[in-house]
Amino acid sequence: MEFIVKNNIQWVGKIDWELRKFHGDEYSTHRGSSYNSYLIQEEKTALIDTVWGPFAKEYVENLQKVIDLKKIDFIIACHSENDHSGALPELMKHIPDTPIYCTKNGARILKGLYHQDWNFQIVKTGDKLSLGNKDLTFIEAPMLHWPDSMFTYLSSDAVLFSNDAFGQHYASEVMFNDRVDQAELFQECIKYYANILTPFSSLVIKKIKEVLGFNLPLDMICTSHGIIWRDNPAQIIEKYLEWADNYQENQITILYDTMWDSTRIMAEEIAAGIKERDDQVTVKLFNLAKADKNDAITEVFKSKAILMGSSTINNGILVHVAALLEEIKGLKFKKKKAGAFGSYGWSGEAVKIMLERLDNSGFDIIDQGLRIIWAPDEESKLACRAYGKTFVEGL
Ligand code: FEO
Numbered sequence: 015m016e017f018i019v020k021n022n023i024q025w026v027g028k029i030d031w032e033l034r035k036f037h038g039d040e041y042s043t044h045r046g047s048s049y050n051s052y053l054i055q056e057e058k059t060a061l062i063d064t065v066w067g068p069f070a071k072e073y074v075e076n077l078q079k080v081i082d083l084k085k086i087d088f089i090i091a092c093h094s095e096n097d098h099s100g101a102l103p104e105l106m107k108h109i110p111d112t113p114i115y116c117t118k119n120g121a122r123i124l125k126g127l128y129h130q131d132w133n134f135q136i137v138k139t140g141d142k143l144s145l146g147n148k149d150l151t152f153i154e155a156p157m158l159h160w161p162d163s164m165f166t167y168l169s170s171d172a173v174l175f176s177n178d179a180f181g182q183h184y185a186s187e188v189m190f191n192d193r194v195d196q197a198e199l200f201q202e203c204i205k206y207y208a209n210i211l212t213p214f215s216s217l218v219i220k221k222i223k224e225v226l227g228f229n230l231p232l233d234m235i236c237t238s239h240g241i242i243w244r245d246n247p248a249q250i251i252e253k254y255l256e257w258a259d260n261y262q263e264n265q266i267t268i269l270y271d272t273m274w275d276s277t278r279i280m281a282e283e284i285a286a287g288i289k290e291r292d293d294q295v296t297v298k299l300f301n302l303a304k305a306d307k308n309d310a311i312t313e314v315f316k317s318k319a320i321l322m323g324s325s326t327i328n329n330g331i332l333v334h335v336a337a338l339l340e341e342i343k344g345l346k347f348k349k350k351k352a353g354a355f356g357s358y359g360w361s362g363e364a365v366k367i368m369l370e371r372l373d374n375s376g377f378d379i380i381d382q383g384l385r386i387i388w389a390p391d392e393e394s395k396l397a398c399r400a401y402g403k404t405f406v407e408g409l
Pocket residue numbers: 093095096097098159160178238239
């Protein structure tokens with residue numbers, strides 16, 4: 015499949031309807047994804063990014079139906095990660111001397127991944143490449159989300175090729191933002207931001223301000239995953255500025271794992287206590303052994319506070335809780351409050367461990383947490399409700 019994006023810009027990527035896990039097993043993709051590659055045929059022809067390796071042969075075969083590969087003058091590699099560069103080895107077998115424009119880090123990473131001495135042309139912010147009547151301008155975007163990332167802007171058509179930024183893992187046969195279900199689209203956008211871009215939020219704000227400072231007209235944003243923003247593309251930039259600014263909604267998320275249901279009962283009683291005291295706040299519960307971790311992280315991103323729950327096992331915490339704590343440490347959430355709870359039989363270290371880890375991950379710990387021995391009785395359930403009330407009062 016290929017289609018016209020605008021004037022002489024053609025989409026020549028791959029829609030991956032089957033994808034359910036990305037980055038190995040690290041990111042769930044409930045709605046599939048796409049690897050967007052764009053062919054711009056002006057006086058000169060440029061190819062922007064490729065697709066993931068498993069689709070390399072299919073990609074090159076399709077591209078050959080669109081253009082004689084020898085007519086491609088320039089390859090632009092906005093980002094070296096495998097999902098965009100994976101088809102380069104197959105493509106370069108056909109056109110080994112074609113220059114690849116990328117950042118200095120991009121060349122370093124591509125060499126590290128593919129061990130090829132391709133014709134790399136290093137570009138920096140502000141460098142231009144003429145396609146004839148139109149120019150490509152490069153804008154480095156280091157750590158959004160890899161050191162090599164860059165944007166490419168096509169003059170006259172006013173199209174920004176943003177690579178991963180502003181993208182989503184979302185397969186759609188229509189590929190334009192105004193043609194898809196808006197709730198699905200924005201759910202995938204916020205999940206993408208929460209799980210991938212959160213640690214780089216200060217850089218996101220800086221980079222967006224820098225790009226806006228160029229006062230470039232903007233008609234479309236062509237991302238490397240998911241739909242193309244052609245209807246009011248500024249809307250996703252505004253969302254990014256909002257999300258990057260320590261985003262939170264009026265929500266508390268309770269994340270737990272449980273061995274014999276006691277910690278689950280605690281979670282539900284605490285939730286009931288929160289709601290008794292504040293019926294405006296949204297409360298969501300996730301058993302981390304059963305929930306999708308990336309969906310759970312998205313809810314953490316939306317929360318003003320979280321509560322972590324775990325039974326004590328072998329003087330420690332349950333493994334699914336430990337895994338999520340490890341992830342949220344790396345995501346560097348800011349300005350969120352936290353508490354912890356759990357049932358225990360004899361030693362009961364889980365609450366202390368969770369609070370220490372949350373504290374080390376930048377959460378503001380607002381109390382000592384709540385421990386209940388064995389199964390909660392009516393008195394313990396009241397204690398859980400009271401804890402929920404006190405917790406929400408303390409926010
Ligand atoms: Fe879509 Fe960072 O690769």
